[in-house]
Amino acid sequence: MSTYLGRTIIPIPSYPPAPASIECSQVDAVAASLSPFTFQQQVQQWGVGGSPPSPSTYRKASVTMPAMSDANAQAWVAFLVSLNGVANCFQFGAAFAAAYPLSIGSRYWCLTSNERKWSINSNRAYGMQFEIREVL
Numbered sequence: 684m685s686t687y688l689g690r691t692i693i694p695i696p697s698y699p700p701a702p703a704s705i706e707c708s709q710v711d712a713v714a715a716s717l718s719p720f721t722f723q724q725q726v727q728q729w730g731v732g733g734s735p736p737s738p739s740t741y742r743k744a745s746v747t748m749p750a751m752s753d754a755n756a757q758a759w760v761a762f763l764v765s766l767n768g769v770a771n772c773f774q775f776g777a778a779f780a781a782a783y784p785l786s787i788g789s790r791y792w793c794l795t796s797n798e799r800k801w802s803i804n805s806n807r808a809y810g811m812q813f814e815i816r817e818v819l
Contacts, residue, residue, distance in 0.1 A: 759801070792818060
């Protein structure tokens with residue numbers, strides 16, 4: 684299997700081709716402290732410069748998949764399990780990445796935690812939502 688920065692790349696299921704919604708955020712490597720006496724704030728930017736330069740930002744996303752039948756959901760459950768928590772990574776399909784280049788692009792993503800969840804309602808429709816972060 685192929686790897687990216689030491690993580691195994693897990694192929695993403697082809698159906699459905701895109702999430703129902705995706706909420707993106709950017710995290711900056713900036714710390715701030717507030718004096719309890721003067722209320723002055725001190726700000727420190729981390730990850731800027733150095734050798735080699737460290738990234739000063741990364742992207743996170745909350746992914747919500749459309750409702751799926753049992754047959755389609757099994758591939759997604761297997762995919763989420765194959766990610767092995769934060770150990771492995773994936774890329775969204777080329778069509779999805781091309782449609783949303785600023786938010787997804789061709790980045791590699793991993794889960795933000797070792798926990799994976801999905802739900803099944805009384806009609807046997809699966810719902811899935813998971814949190815991801817950019818692999819740096």
